[in-house]
Amino acid sequence: MKLSEENLKEISELLDTGMDCFYHLLTGQIEYHPDVNHPYFEPEHWTDVIQRIDSENENYIRFKKMDANQSFKVMEDFAKSLEDSLFKSKLLLALTKPKPFRNYKNLIDASDFRNQWFDYKNKIYIEFVRQQAELLK
Structure with a gap:
């Protein structure tokens, strides 16, 4: 998959700040939310994004953070x-x-x-x- 330099930069910045980052294959939309396993994660702020990703999971690619x-x-x-x-x-x-x-x-x-x-x-x-x-x- 070929991403634009802008997309690469945006995804890398989001990952570096600790976000879970997803790329929608059909629209090119980048979605993100904090790590749901983080002890201070507040799901009520991210419900829409998480539901959108979950409902179309097959159309999203998840990018991994560096360990x-x-x-x-x-x-x-x-x-x-x-x-x-x-x-x-x-x-x-x-x-x-x-x-x-x-x-x-x-x-x-x-x-x-x-x-x-x-x-x-x-x-x-x-x-x-x-x-x-x-x-x-």
């Missing part, structure tokens, strides 16, 4: 790609400690590499969605 291992690998690969050896070492060390995602985020947010990180992560996530779409040909 924790995949997300960890993206962080590790970004850190390894940096030329700044001091910051690279800090990021890689953060990944070896408890709460690696939080520690990594805190370092990135306080650094000059924040925008570079988001650009990198967005590019990787778009490619992740593109690969899923290509498998659905």
